[in-house]
Amino acid sequence: MTGAAIEANGLGMTYGRKRGWALRDCSFRLPAGRICALVGPNGAGKSTLLALAAGLLRPTEGTVRVLGSTDRAEIRPRVAYVAQDKPLYPQLTVADTLWAGRELNPATWDADAADRIAAPLPRDAKVRTLSGGQRTRLALALALAKRPGLMLLDEPMADLDPLARHQLMGLLMAEAAEHSTTIVMSSHILTELEGACDYLLLVDGGRVRLGGESEDVVAAHALVTGQVRDLAPHTVIESRTTGRQLTALIRPDGPVDAAAWDVAEPSLEELLLAHLRSPDAPPLLTPSAHAREAVAAA
Amino acid sequence: MxxxxxxxxxxxxxxxxxxxxxxxxxxxxxxxxxxxxxxxxxxxxxxxxxxxxxxxxxxxxxxxxxxxxxxxxxxxxxxxxxRRTLGSAAVTTDAPLREELVAWTLRARAAGLDRDDVSALFTAVLDSTFKGDPHT
Structure with missing residues (x-):
């Protein structure tokens, strides 16, 4: 069995007692080698979760183990984190920024990768003169050239035009294919990530509500339509009644009666929207997404 | 490379x-x-x-x-x-199967079926014959 890239146990974070919990009671596991979509509405706790995994924040409670370690000084060299605002030094040129990347990561720096990704950028331009999309490209060049075991990208594609998005996503996927890098990408637009990701974490209201292989998470649900009647023993996530017709998203417990219901597989997007509209639906983690320490302790 | x-x-x-x-x-x-x-x-x-x-x-x-x-x-x-090619030999050169299909298609037209009718019938038979086979 492969190890975990991230394993969180009872992870919680608050930025001050008065401001409530940004993240609370999060336990999940992300197996190594996956490309994970971290989705959720604005303010759900996605950025907090990424900053905790990057070792930039100290959790208020619980632990997060990254690439097998909980020591933040040990984690940071092996993780690349690109924050939402792409923090770079505005006074440095592109060339200076890449030089600094090499000096700061002497052991692992991949100059070819850095040059390849940064190729369209003018070398002598100061960072402050770059467009948002160009800054994203430079930040991704630094992150990839570091050759990390885990890449944490907060809204990486938000500033990019469709062509640059496709190209940079292709580069990320190529890196992942070649080096088995684990990648976590956050977005509140799922379609941006759907084809690229094979793992899913839905964070909402500071909690993890869905976690696991995208295929398995989808397969655990069914969209049923039929005459209004009781859906027990299945778990109903969301249901809607129009006249005599009932439409519901359920988590089947055993086979669904195909004579009584028209059964279809929901799309990932339908699934996420249904969960976001139904905050009381129970969370679902597939077996690979269960934190092992929690299992052992239980 | x-x-x-x-x-x-x-x-x-x-x-x-x-x-x-x-x-x-x-x-x-x-x-x-x-x-x-x-x-x-x-x-x-x-x-x-x-x-x-x-x-x-x-x-x-x-x-x-x-x-x-x-x-x-x-x-x-x-x-x-x-490792190997797919079915093209049978599709292009298996004359007897092709001839039978041509004859059947001509009979279908003579019986008053138009192109869409024939296509629908053929697809339905295809679906029921290959039902359960993976990816066909």
């Missing part, structure tokens, strides 16, 4: 067909059309994902499926290579 790959894949995200199946189907179509021949190298997972921005595991899943069907083989460190 080895010799360049013989085909490239187009991924249609709106088709509703699973991405890995699109790769399987396009490979088979290339085999049927003779675009791919035994000994040809399929693009590496890296090449495919760099061009299409899809997940690498999706490509590997498609190649495993093609390998399971005996159409391609993975050679360690070299890539994935075509």
């Amino acid at each position: 080895a010799e360049s790959a013989a085909v490239e894949f187009r991924i249609d995200r709106r088709s509703g067909v699973a991405t890995y199946l699109q790769i399987v189907q396009q490979t088979k179509q290339a085999l049927r059309l003779g675009v791919l021949e035994p000994g040809d190298r399929l693009p590496t997972a890296r090449e495919v994902v760099e061009a299409t921005a899809i997940n690498p595991n999706t490509v590997l899943k498609a190649y495993r499926e093609l390998e399971r069907e005996g159409l391609v083989e993975a050679r360690r460190g070299l890539g994935t290579f075509v």
